Amino acid sequence: MLLLWLVTPNQRLTSWFLRALVSRASKVCPTAMDFDGSSTIRRRQMSVTELAVYVDLIPWHRFGFCASNSAIFKAIEGYSKVHILDFSITHCMQWPTLIDALAKRPEGPPSLRITVPSCRPPVPPFLNVSCEEVGLRLSNFAKFRDVPFEFIVIDDPSYLASTEIMPKESSHDFHFESLLNHLTPSVLNLRDDEALVINCQNWLRYLSNIEQPGSSVQYSSLRDAFLRTVKAFNPCIVLVVDEDSDLSAPSLSSRITTCFNYLWIPFDALETFLPKDSSQRIEYESDIGHKIENIISFEGLQRIERLEPGIKVSERMKNAGFFSVPFCEDTIGEVRSLLEEHASGWGMKREEDHMLMLTWKGHNSVFATAWVPIDLQD
Known part of the structure; x- marks a missing residue:
């Protein structure tokens, strides 16, 4: 593994799959491999500055930030008070840009509240x-x-976080069902x-999409329960951004094929501008390896990487009572300007249900969608 920088992107990607298969085999014969039930990949915690550089390497995250922030800015026109419930894995890196845009609003900035859950999937990037x-x-x-601001953390006593020890894969439930119990108008102080x-x-991919016998949740899965819960809050807009691939199949062979045919994209993109011995590239690829290990090595509730493609997510949103809304031309222009700052292989196209799709060399990578409750449909 120390010599991965010497080989091609596909060879490095293949090595991560081999490692994941070895990890899977160790669960069959744990005494031979001294398997303890956790991920075999250990990741360091980043500083805020390092995280900013991390999300800027390729537009994998910034694409969603840009499209969402622009849509939010338009949706809250005329409001003097705004409350954002933020469910994400990038530690609020999205919000400085929006705060800056709100500060420049002709009618003056609104007062802004951002609420985040204390629980978080134990996946990279980790922050110190x-x-x-x-x-x-x-x-x-x-x-x-000069933007009036309040930041609130939804504390969940059942979630035990540690700043000294990396979260382990064995904490597979993340207490999301407990989190759902905390998502109430009174706890969130909705106004x-x-x-x-x-x-x-x-975020949605980490909410289980499988039925859990004996669960107190009344819907078929935590994913559906979450969507119906937030729909009941009557939000003015819901942004859903995720990777466009189907990695939730029960078949291992299907997951291996689909995963390989999808995750070559970031490996190939990083190769275009980072040197062979770049620590940034190696670290980014290691985080993808973390994902591969969970997709290939784990089953049941421990397999938390249950990604669904945009078309499937759209079906869930509609079933939950949402209606898709288009991104305006200003948003399209901002996203295109963002992509111009990166390698020429990046592009964008529009899909069904007003979906924006980030592409690499023509291949779908990340989708962005905007939704409103059907009750608010114009």
Whole structure:
């Protein structure tokens, strides 16, 4: 593994699949491999500055940030108070850009509240500061930009986080069912005079899409329960961004094929501009390896990477009572400007249900969608 930088992207990708298969085999014969039930890949925690560089390497995350922020900005026009429920894995890296845009609003900035859950999937990137510290930094930036700001963390006593030990794959449930019990108007302090925004960036895939016998959740899966819960809050807009691939199949061979045919994209994209011995590239690829290991090595509730393609997510949104809304031309222009800052292989196209699709050399990679409750449909 120390010499991965010497070979081609496909060879490096293949090596991660081989590692995942070895990890899977170790679960069959644990005494031979001394398997302890956790991921074999250990990742360091990044500083905030390092995380900013990380999300800027390729537009994998920034595409969703840009499309969502522009759609949010348009949706909250005329509102003096805004409340964002943020469900994401990138530690609020999306929000400085929106705060800056709100500061420049001709009618003046609204007061902004951002609420985040204390629980988070144990997946990269990991940060070396707490949610509260992230909120403090955002508060300081908002104060500098003269934007009234409040940051709230939904505390869940059942979620035990540690800043000293990396989260383990064995914590596969993430207490999401407990989190759903905390998603109530009273706990969230929802207010009638606020524009409510639901932001889901690379989040839905970690909510189980399988039925859980004996679960107290009344819907078929936690994923559906979450969508119907937030729909009941009557938000003015819901943003859903995720990777466009189907990695939830029960068949291992199907997952291996689909996963390989999809995850070559970031490996290939990184190869176009980072040197062979780049620590940034090796670290980014290691995070993808973390994902591959979970997709290939684990089954049941421990297999948390249950990605669904955009078309399937759209079906779920419609079944939950949402209606898709188009991104405006200003948003399209902002996304295109963002992509111009990166390698020429990146592109964008429009799909059904007003979906924006990030592409690499013509291949679908990340989708962005915007939704409103059917009750609010114009």
